[in-house]
Amino acid sequence: xxxxxxxxxxxxxxxxxxxxxxxxxxxxxxxxxxxxxxxxxxxxxxxxxxxxxxxxxxxxxxxxxxxxxxxxxxxxxxxxxxxxxxxxxxxxxxxxxxxxxxxxxxxxxxxxxx
Amino acid sequence: xxxxxxxxxxxxxxxxxxxxxxxxxxxxxxxxxxxxxxxxxxxxxxxxxxxxxxxxxxxxxxxxxxxxxxxxxxxxxxxxxxxxxxxxxxxxxxxxxxxxxxxxxxxxxxx
Numbered sequence: 314x315x316x317x318x319x320x321x322x323x324x325x326x327x328x329x330x331x332x333x334x335x336x337x338x339x340x341x342x343x344x345x346x347x348x349x350x351x352x353x354x355x356x357x358x359x360x361x362x363x364x365x366x367x368x369x370x371x372x373x374x375x376x377x378x379x380x381x382x383x384x385x386x387x388x389x390x391x392x393x394x395x396x397x398x399x400x401x402x403x404x405x406x407x408x409x410x411x412x413x414x415x416x417x418x419x420x421x422x423x424x425x426x427x
Numbered sequence: 428x429x430x431x432x433x434x435x436x437x438x439x440x441x442x443x444x445x446x447x448x449x450x451x452x453x454x455x456x457x458x459x460x461x462x463x464x465x466x467x468x469x470x471x472x473x474x475x476x477x478x479x480x481x482x483x484x485x486x487x488x489x490x491x492x493x494x495x496x497x498x499x500x501x502x503x504x505x506x507x508x509x510x511x512x513x514x515x516x517x518x519x520x521x522x523x524x525x526x527x528x529x530x531x532x533x534x535x536x537x538x
Contacts, residue, residue, distance in 0.1 A: 319470070347525065354435050356516060357471070357528040406470050408526075416461065416526060418470035 315341050315411040319419030326397055326426055334392045334422045336407030342387035343409035348380075351404040351421075363390040397426045435514060437533045446504040446536075450517035450529045455498060457519035461526070462491055462502045465514045474502070474515075504534075512536045 316339040326332050336346055344365045349357040361382050362370040369382035379401075381393040390409075394401050402425050408418040440446045452460070458479040463471035475486045477493050477500075484491050490503040500517045514533045518526040 317470075349528075354533075356435075356531045359525055359527060362525055404468075408470075415473060415476065417473070418463075421468070421470045423468065 315339075315409070315415075315417045317343075317407065317409050317417045317419040319407055319422055321422055322420060323423045324425070326424070328398055328426055329396055331393055331395045332397055332424060334394070334405055334407075334424075336390045336392070336409070336419050338388045338409045338411070338417075341409075341411040343390075343411060344387060346384060346390040346407055346409045348382060348390075348392050349406045349408070351406060353404075357406060360392075365390075394424065397424070399426045402426045435531045435533045437535065439535045439537055440507050442509060442536050442538050443506055446502075446507045446511070446534060448502045448504070448515045448532045448534065450500040450502075450532075452498050452500060452517065452519045452529060454519060454521050454527075455495075456521040458522065459520045460491070460493065460500055461518045461520075462489075462500075463516045463518060463528075464511075465516065465531075467513075471516060500529075507534075507536050509536045509538055 318337045320335045346363040348360045351357045360375045363382045363384040365384045371377045384390040404421050406421040410416050461476040462474040465471045475489050475491050477484045477491045482493050488505045492501045514531045516531045517529040520526050
């Protein structure tokens with residue numbers, strides 16, 4: 314089946330620094346990937362849709378300058394949390410769509426900003 | 428987004444019993460639905476899906492029921508096992524590629 318690899322699985326960073334999260338489709342090409350954010354004991358909130366070779370589409374209320382998305386190839390999308398603050402601490406999850414296997418999720422990245 | 432996350436409701440069942448997890452979706456135009464299972468600290472795992480032209484679909488030990496009239500989705504797990512303990516989310520899609528997740532239900536299986 315389709316596999317989506319997300320890295321890192323856990324990152325702790327200092328307030329004010331930037332963190333990059335990678336999402337890779339390992340055995341398929343994904344023209345579209347999705348980034349979600351999840352707070353403890355809450356549901357997944359769609360942040361943005363990442364389109365290969367074009368700008369990401371952000372959901373209402375998500376700051377595009379804060380959460381930079383780059384989808385430079387058919388197998389890699391990155392989410393960069395810029396100038397991170399403690400309120401950005403969350404679980405970030407990516408997913409990708411592959412025609413035969415549907416929507417597959419990465420294992421998530423737990424970001425802790427101290 | 429179409430559905431907003433809230434604090435999770437919980438469901439506790441005895442091992443071996445059947446579980447029913449419910450989900451109310453918000454967009455009457457949604458035409459594709461998926462149930463996901465999420466274990467602590469991990470990403471969601473696909474369980475079963477259903478399209479809006481169906482009202483029931485069965486998998487291994489799981490059945491999804493769709494009632495479009497009241498915009499309700501349910502997941503039935505037969506003979507629930509301790510390994511089924513997790514948070515379960517329904518997700519809806521309406522034409523576009525984006526999925527929007529429901530509130531989620533935390534299932535605890537009591538041995």
